[in-house]
Amino acid sequence: MAVAKKEQELIVSVSPHIRSEESTSRIMWTVTLSLLPAFAMAVYYFGPRAVYVTALCIVGSLFSEWLVQRMAGKEITIKDGSAFLTGVLLGLNMPSSVPFYIPLVASFVAVAITKQLFGGLGYNIFNPALIGRAFALITWPRAMTTWFTPTAAFMGMDATTTATPLGIMKEEGVQKLLEVFGDKMTLYTKLLIGYRAGSLGETSVIALLIGAAFLLYKRYISWHIPVSFLATVGVLTWIFGGKEGLFTGDPIVHLLSGGLMLGAWFMATDYVTCPSVKKGQIIFGIGCGFLTALIRLKAGYPEGVMFAILLMNCFTPLIDRNLKSRVFGARKEAGK
Amino acid sequence: MALLTFKGGVHPPDHKELSAGSPIKELEPPEQAVIPLSQHIGAPCSPAVEIGQEVRKGQLIGEPGGFVSAAVHASVSGKVVAMKDILNPMGRMVRSVVVQNDKKEEWAPLQDNPDYMKLSPDELKEKIKNAGIVGMGGATFPTHVKLSPPKEKPIDVVIINGAECEPYLTADHRLMVESPGEVLEGLKILMKILGVNKGYVGIENNKPDAIEKMREAASSEPHIEIVALEVKYPQGAEKMLIKAITDREVPAGGLPMDVGVVVQNVGTAFAVYEACRYGKPLIERVVTVTGHGIANPSNFRARIGTPIRELIDAAGGFTQDAVKVVLGGPMMGFAVSDLEIPVTKGTSGVLVLSKSEYAPAEKFGPCIRCGRCIDACPMGLMPSMLSILSEKGFYEDTKEYNIFDCFECGTCTYVCPAKRPIVQLIRLAKMLVKR
Numbered sequence: 001m002a003v004a005k006k007e008q009e010l011i012v013s014v015s016p017h018i019r020s021e022e023s024t025s026r027i028m029w030t031v032t033l034s035l036l037p038a039f040a041m042a043v044y045y046f047g048p049r050a051v052y053v054t055a056l057c058i059v060g061s062l063f064s065e066w067l068v069q070r071m072a073g074k075e076i077t078i079k080d081g082s083a084f085l086t087g088v089l090l091g092l093n094m095p096s097s098v099p100f101y102i103p104l105v106a107s108f109v110a111v112a113i114t115k116q117l118f119g120g121l122g123y124n125i126f127n128p129a130l131i132g133r134a135f136a137l138i139t140w141p142r143a144m145t146t147w148f149t150p151t152a153a154f155m156g157m158d159a160t161t162t163a164t165p166l167g168i169m170k171e172e173g174v175q176k177l178l179e180v181f182g183d184k185m186t187l188y189t190k191l192l193i194g195y196r197a198g199s200l201g202e203t204s205v206i207a208l209l210i211g212a213a214f215l216l217y218k219r220y221i222s223w224h225i226p227v228s229f230l231a232t233v234g235v236l237t238w239i240f241g242g243k244e245g246l247f248t249g250d251p252i253v254h255l256l257s258g259g260l261m262l263g264a265w266f267m268a269t270d271y272v273t274c275p276s277v278k279k280g281q282i283i284f285g286i287g288c289g290f291l292t293a294l295i296r297l298k299a300g301y302p303e304g305v306m307f308a309i310l311l312m313n314c315f316t317p318l319i320d321r322n323l324k325s326r327v328f329g330a331r332k333e334a335g336k
Numbered sequence: 337m338a339l340l341t342f343k344g345g346v347h348p349p350d351h352k353e354l355s356a357g358s359p360i361k362e363l364e365p366p367e368q369a370v371i372p373l374s375q376h377i378g379a380p381c382s383p384a385v386e387i388g389q390e391v392r393k394g395q396l397i398g399e400p401g402g403f404v405s406a407a408v409h410a411s412v413s414g415k416v417v418a419m420k421d422i423l424n425p426m427g428r429m430v431r432s433v434v435v436q437n438d439k440k441e442e443w444a445p446l447q448d449n450p451d452y453m454k455l456s457p458d459e460l461k462e463k464i465k466n467a468g469i470v471g472m473g474g475a476t477f478p479t480h481v482k483l484s485p486p487k488e489k490p491i492d493v494v495i496i497n498g499a500e501c502e503p504y505l506t507a508d509h510r511l512m513v514e515s516p517g518e519v520l521e522g523l524k525i526l527m528k529i530l531g532v533n534k535g536y537v538g539i540e541n542n543k544p545d546a547i548e549k550m551r552e553a554a555s556s557e558p559h560i561e562i563v564a565l566e567v568k569y570p571q572g573a574e575k576m577l578i579k580a581i582t583d584r585e586v587p588a589g590g591l592p593m594d595v596g597v598v599v600q601n602v603g604t605a606f607a608v609y610e611a612c613r614y615g616k617p618l619i620e621r622v623v624t625v626t627g628h629g630i631a632n633p634s635n636f637r638a639r640i641g642t643p644i645r646e647l648i649d650a651a652g653g654f655t656q657d658a659v660k661v662v663l664g665g666p667m668m669g670f671a672v673s674d675l676e677i678p679v680t681k682g683t684s685g686v687l688v689l690s691k692s693e694y695a696p697a698e699k700f701g702p703c704i705r706c707g708r709c710i711d712a713c714p715m716g717l718m719p720s721m722l723s724i725l726s727e728k729g730f731y732e733d734t735k736e737y738n739i740f741d742c743f744e745c746g747t748c749t750y751v752c753p754a755k756r757p758i759v760q761l762i763r764l765a766k767m768l769v770k771r
Contacts (some may be wrong), residue, residue, distance in 0.1 A: 012660075019755060276718070328585065
């Protein structure tokens with residue numbers, strides 16, 4: 001049935017006239033979804049406190065976003081999932097035992113200061129969740145490094161404080177680590193499934209890899225940063241990580257410990273704060289890996305992923321400026 | 337054989353199924369043909385007729401305004417009743433000749449050439465020039481100019497562009513399926529003019545019937561190869577097509593002839609054949625009328641100067657939820673609100689989008705630097721940076737990001753999750769920045 005159409009009803013706008021289905025908020029919520037396995041393992045190992053801490057971070061993040069946007073007279077965008085995702089990531093980076101005010105303050109630092117005061121989504125230099133965590137670590141060093149053993153809390157086991165595998169290795173060496181966990185295979189297995197002390201969402205490598213595989217499959221992230229990051233940490237800890245000279249380190253322990261998997265797959269790949277050209281991403285990943293290994297092996301902290309990513313965030317604009325994409329048909333510059 | 341392609345690009349839903357199966361129908365010539373004197377890139381024509389004059393079909397009515405220009409002919413026989421300025425799809429006013437159709441369909445004298453292949457290259461080129469042929473893929477660059485490369489740019493390959501990478505459009509597709517021999521003859525004429533003995537027809541792999549028909553037609557042509565291309569927008573952009581087929585990269589800021597290639601569209605090749613064989617000027621073309629806002633998507637052979645309203649009516653009219661009329665494809669076409677706009681030499685399609693296909697793009701967010709546009713840009717640019725610089729008014733700085741290599745295919749804007757008007761911001765900067 002033909003329909004008469006008044007010409008005034010026709011929409012006129014410039015091309016392109018079709019758009020892909022992808023949207024900023026769909027990306028944010030999908031990445032949030034990919035953290036669900038890690039969150040589930042956090043709840044399994046650390047009990048209701050995992051829910052409590054993460055929820056505080058999410059509430060703090062959403063409130064901070066709302067507050068600054070409201071004060072600045074900007075459009076309120078708390079539904080786009082971006083602040084929610086920051087909250088989730090921050091929560092997964094907290095020990096289970098933190099008092100309630102730490103998640104709240106850290107999320108304010110993350111979202112209000114690191115993100116909104118730098119111009120909001122897309123304009124922040126640093127990864128908001130990591131600045132939030134760095135602030136908390138420096139301000140409350142004891143609370144932020146008090147780790148509980150995972151207890152599978154629902155089974156009614158008592159939680160006791162302990163050091164993280166990287167902490168043990170730093171203070172007392174890899175031999176002590178093996179004593180604590182039994183043998184090498186047990187150690188690797190427990191690190192893989194996440195039965196160890198650590199931040200809520202960082203412990204279960206398996207759960208993190210499931211989420212990462214999902215993001216790779218959806219092409220929300222590419223391999224460039226995580227693989228170059230992990231490979232660099234692996235190689236450097238293998239060469240320099242051992243007590244008995246070069247090439248005696250145990251890269252597997254290093255790869256499976258600390259916040260490396262969470263950092264490499266979910267934090268270093270943050271679109272806003274990493275380079276956008278692939279070759280720049282590889283440089284970025286190698287830089288993250290180098291700094292992580294340097295801090296783990298030679299600096300005062302047992303873990304260096306957070307500072308490594310934050311430091312490399314500083315270099316992102318410089319990398320993007322100097323490693324532009326190759327223009328089609330670009331002439332080879334003669335004589336240079 | 338593996339499908340050939342280029343680096344980057346996107347896969348929008350192509351919706352070719354709407355009209356791909358519909359054979360080309362002759363559209364009833366219009367009561368009044370409104371024929372613009374500028375349907376091409378280059379100098380506009382000056383009128384060669386006066387109001388009140390009787391003209392025949394195919395008679396010259398617009399004298400080329402220079403070398404880079406293309407003659408315009410009457411598409412119906414009848415009387416010139418007016419000269420008026422009309423709005424073209426790009427929003428500019430164009431002088432046009434209005435011919436009242438007397439329905440006699442009387443042709444101006446045409447010169448038949450059964451032995452056209454025996455003509456010299458210059459004679460063939462002259463025929464193409466006299467026929468007013470332009471690039472019919474939409475760019476409308478005068479064909480005879482493309483066939484006159486300077487001596488220092490030797491040409492060794494001619495490519496017929498049958499990619500038709502714009503979603504929805506099926507005009508070239510149908511032409512290849514229904515007239516493969518004519519398209520091939522057109523290619524052979526072009527090869528002869530340029531003194532080239534390697535010809536290709538590049539076709540996206542979503543047109544297997546066209547590939548098959550063209551291969552059949554070319555089976556006894558040792559110098560012509562029909563190549564299947566990956567389905568990916570903008571596969572039909574000249575530089576991408578050349579890269580895919582010959583692996584040659586047109587230098588930044590350069591032209592296809594810099595790498596020894598001339599590319600012509602399928603419709604152009606067909607028109608070249610008709611001009612050389614029958615002396616027929618370009619007065620009609622195949623137009624796809626499609627989209628979910630059209631009742632019966634179809635392919636028509638329509639006279640130049642037919643108001644698009646008549647094409648829409650012939651295709652069953654609008655559906656209830658039609659919201660947008662686009663001349664050309666959805667990626668690079670022009671939206672119009674005036675349905676009296678006539679079909680011109682570059683009108684490959686009339687696309688009517690329905691509410692469900694139409695993407696409102698008034699609201700957009702900040703760039704989240706996801707890099708999708710960088711990965712998709714066929715020219716290897718950083719559209720995200722260009723859009724941010726333009727948005728902030730740093731127009732001069734866009735040169736550092738090679739803004740003039742952008743050919744505005746719209747791929748970046750299609751993929752952008754923040755729905756940023758990237759290509760629009762790039763166009764703005766291009767206009768404001770000093771070259």
